[in-house]
Each structure stands twice: as C-alpha cells, then as structure tokens.
Amino acid sequence: MSLQKDPEGNEKKYLHKFADFKNKRVLEIGCGEGRMTWKYASTSNLTIGLDPDRDALRVARADSPADWRGQVHFTNASARNIPFTKETFDIAILAWSL
Amino acid sequence: MVHALNEIRRILKPSGKLIDVRPLEAGWPVEIAAASGVVEAGRLVDLPVAVADDEAASAAMREAQSRGWFVKEREEQFSFYYYWDTPSEMKEFMETEWEGFEKLEEGVFNTVKSIWARANADAQVRVSVKLLITRWG
Numbered sequence: 001m002s003l004q005k006d007p008e009g010n011e012k013k014y015l016h017k018f019a020d021f022k023n024k025r026v027l028e029i030g031c032g033e034g035r036m037t038w039k040y041a042s043t044s045n046l047t048i049g050l051d052p053d054r055d056a057l058r059v060a061r062a063d064s065p066a067d068w069r070g071q072v073h074f075t076n077a078s079a080r081n082i083p084f085t086k087e088t089f090d091i092a093i094l095a096w097s098l
Numbered sequence: 099m100v101h102a103l104n105e106i107r108r109i110l111k112p113s114g115k116l117i118d119v120r121p122l123e124a125g126w127p128v129e130i131a132a133a134s135g136v137v138e139a140g141r142l143v144d145l146p147v148a149v150a151d152d153e154a155a156s157a158a159m160r161e162a163q164s165r166g167w168f169v170k171e172r173e174e175q176f177s178f179y180y181y182w183d184t185p186s187e188m189k190e191f192m193e194t195e196w197e198g199f200e201k202l203e204e205g206v207f208n209t210v211k212s213i214w215a216r217a218n219a220d221a222q223v224r225v226s227v228k229l230l231i232t233r234w235g
Contacts, residue, residue, distance in 0.1 A: 079102035
C-alpha cells in the first residue's frame with residue numbers, strides 16, 4: 001500500500017510551535033508505534049512513550065534509532081495508571097489518545 | 099478519561115505543560131492532489147462512535163479545567179493529510195483502519211475515481227484530517 005501520512009510535516013511543525021522540547025523530560029501517552037515520537041524526541045532530554053498495546057511498542061522499539069536509545073524508552077502501561085512518581089515530567093503529550 | 103487527566107497532572111512538574119493533539123470529526127474532505135492543483139471530490143461521513151469519542155474527549159478536558167487541574171494556554175487547528183496513490187488503496191485503508199468511525203459513501207468514491215482517472219499521472223488521493231492541538235498549563 002502506498003499510504004503516506006502527513007508528508008508536509010504539519011504535525012511536527014505544530015508540535016514544535018506549541019512546546020519547546022529542548023532538554024525536557026517528555027511523557028507521550030498513546031505513543032503506539034512511535035510515529036509522533038520521532039518528531040520531537042531527539043531534542044528532548046528524555047522521552048518515555050506509553051501505550052497499552054505491546055505489539056505497537058515492539059515496532060516502536062525496533063524502529064528506535066540506535067543513537068537515541070539512551071534517551072527514548074517505551075513502556076507498556078495505560079494512562080489510567082501511569083507508572084511514574086509525581087512531578088517527573090516537563091511535558092505530557094496526548095497523542096491522538098484522549 | 100478524567101481519571102487519566104488527573105494522572106497526567108500528578109506526573110507533571112508544577113510548571114509542566116500538557117499538549118493534546120487529536121483529530122476532530124468534521125466531515126473530512128476527500129481530494130485529488132496533483133502538481134497542477136487540488137480538487138475536492140466530496141466528504142467522509144462521521145459515524146456516531148467517532149462523534150461520541152470527540153464529545154467525550156472535549157467533556158473530559160472541560161471537567162479537568164473546571165477542577166482547576168489545567169488552564170488552556172493556546173489552541174489551533176491544522177490539516178494532517180493521508181495520501182494514497184489510487185482510489186482503491188484509499189478505500190481499502192478506510193475499510194480496515196477507519197471502519198466504524200468514518201464512512202466513504204459510494205457516490206463520493208465514484209467521484210474520486212472519475213476525477214483521479216482524468217487527472218495527470220502524478221495525481222494522488224488524499225484525505226484532509228482536521229487536527230486540534232491545545233497546550234494546557
């Protein structure tokens with residue numbers, strides 16, 4: 001299939017217009033296969049992608065660029081019970097997941 | 099959803115920001131796009147489940163706002179385009195990925211096929227999904 005999603009890069013443009021990710025700790029809720037994650041994670045200090053779908057996370061981990069692996073992690077969890085202590089993140093992203 | 103927003107508030111630092119990006123049901127246009135221009139062939143039909151999801155998400159954010167958890171700082175809408183090389187590929191995608199949420203009516207599909215068949219060789223089919231992005235402090 002020849003599907004292309006957002007080749008204009010509008011989503012990336014708006015993400016960076018709305019938040020400064022530089023040196024920030026970011027939690028992305030509903031990261032799925034990491035489609036959105038790759039649009040900002042390289043500038044963050046730490047990005048955690050959260051999703052209840054283990055298969056999607058497997059794809060995200062496999063697609064994770066080797067030089068980002070210290071700074072991007074994926075966790076199998078739901079937004080109803082986020083497995084982190086309070087006041088951990090500078091930015092939370094609801095990625096098409098509310 | 100409200101419980102999840104409370105969880106997000108808990109893990110954010112006091113100066114933290116919540117960025118909510120989500121599609122808005124709006125009868126997304128189906129278009130034929132080529133170097134020579136873009137032609138709208140019709141619109142998708144939003145199915146009740148998708149509309150209800152939209153309303154539930156907005157209601158949850160309103161509830162979070164009314165409880166003082168978040169304050170809206172900035173909001174805009176923009177287009178997120180899905181492109182396919184042929185009308186058939188678009189139809190197949192919708193029948194598998196968007197089933198129950200969006201409906202491509204037969205008349206619109208026929209119009210898409212007709213316009214696409216007469217267009218230049220570089221013509222693609224696309225759907226303009228309306229996205230809402232909101233920053234909450």
